[in-house]
Amino acid sequence: MARIAVYSSKGGVGKTTIAVNLAWAAATLSSRRTLLWDLDAQGAASFILSPNRPSGDEARAVIERDLAPRKLIVPTGVPNLDLLPADASLRTLDLLFAEIDSKKRLLRISEALDKSYDRIIIDCPPGLGVTAEQIIRGASLIVLPIIPSTLSSRAADELVDHLGGRKGAPPVVPVFNLVDRRRLAHRTALAAAPDQHALPMASMVEQMADRHAPVGAYAGRSQVAGAIAALWRDIERRVAAG
Numbered sequence: 304m305a306r307i308a309v310y311s312s313k314g315g316v317g318k319t320t321i322a323v324n325l326a327w328a329a330a331t332l333s334s335r336r337t338l339l340w341d342l343d344a345q346g347a348a349s350f351i352l353s354p355n356r357p358s359g360d361e362a363r364a365v366i367e368r369d370l371a372p373r374k375l376i377v378p379t380g381v382p383n384l385d386l387l388p389a390d391a392s393l394r395t396l397d398l399l400f401a402e403i404d405s406k407k408r409l410l411r412i413s414e415a416l417d418k419s420y421d422r423i424i425i426d427c428p429p430g431l432g433v434t435a436e437q438i439i440r441g442a443s444l445i446v447l448p449i450i451p452s453t454l455s456s457r458a459a460d461e462l463v464d465h466l467g468g469r470k471g472a473p474p475v476v477p478v479f480n481l482v483d484r485r486r487l488a489h490r491t492a493l494a495a496a497p498d499q500h501a502l503p504m505a506s507m508v509e510q511m512a513d514r515h516a517p518v519g520a521y522a523g524r525s526q527v528a529g530a531i532a533a534l535w536r537d538i539e540r541r542v543a544a545g
Contacts, residue, residue: 476500
C-alpha cells in the first residue's frame with residue numbers, strides 16, 4: 304500500500320481539489336482500492352465526497368486510537384473509493400500530536416488498513432509543525448501544490464529545504480496548481496520549470512463542491528481531467544519504482 308500526502312505549509316493552494324481528484328484517479332483509472340483520508344479540520348474533501356454524512360466529532364478519536372478507523376470510514380459515490388472524514392475535532396491536531404508519545408502515529412494507523420486498501424490519499428492541513436512531521440514520516444510520496452507566485456514558491460522551497468538531507472524522507476512531486484496562463488508571473492514560472500506538472504485554473508474545478516464529485520466524473524475529457532490523469536500516472540510510476 305502506498306500513502307500519497309497532498310501537503311503544503313501554505314493554505315489556499317488547492318490541496319483538497321488535488322487530493323479528491325487524485326483519489327478518483329487511483330480508484331477509477333488504476334482500479335485501486337483507495338481511501339481518501341481527510342485530515343483538514345475544514346472537512347472540504349469530506350463535504351465534496353460525502354455531503355449527507357451526519358456531522359460528528361470522532362476524527363480526533365481515530366488519531367488517539369480510541370476509535371478504529373474502519374468505524375468512521377464511509378463509502379463514496381465512486382466505486383473503489385472510501386472516505387475517512389474530517390471534522391472540527393481536528394482543529395488542534397498539532398497539539399494532539401505533540402501530546403502523543405508516538406512519532407509515527409499516522410504511519411501506524413495507515414498500516415493497519417494495509418489489507419483493505421492499495422492507495423491512501425491524505426488531504427493534509429497546512430503548516431510546518433508536528434502534524435507535518437507525522438506526514439513526512441508516514442508518506443510514501445508527497446504531492447506539493449504550488450501556485451505560480453512568489454509566496455507559494457517560497458513555501459514550497461521551505462518544505463524542500465526541510466526535507467533536504469533527511470534519511471528516508473519521501474520523494475516530493477511539486478505541482479503547479481490554479482495556473483492562469485494569462486498572467487505573466489504564471490507563464491514565467493512555467494517556463495522556468497517546463498517539466499513540472501501544471502493543473503489549470505478552471506470553473507469546472509470550482510464546481511466540485513456543488514456537484515459533490517471529482518472533475519473526472521463529470522468532465523472527463525477536459526484539460527483539467529487530462530492533467531490530473533497525467534499527474535496520477537507519474538505518481539504510480541514513482542511509487543512502483545520505490
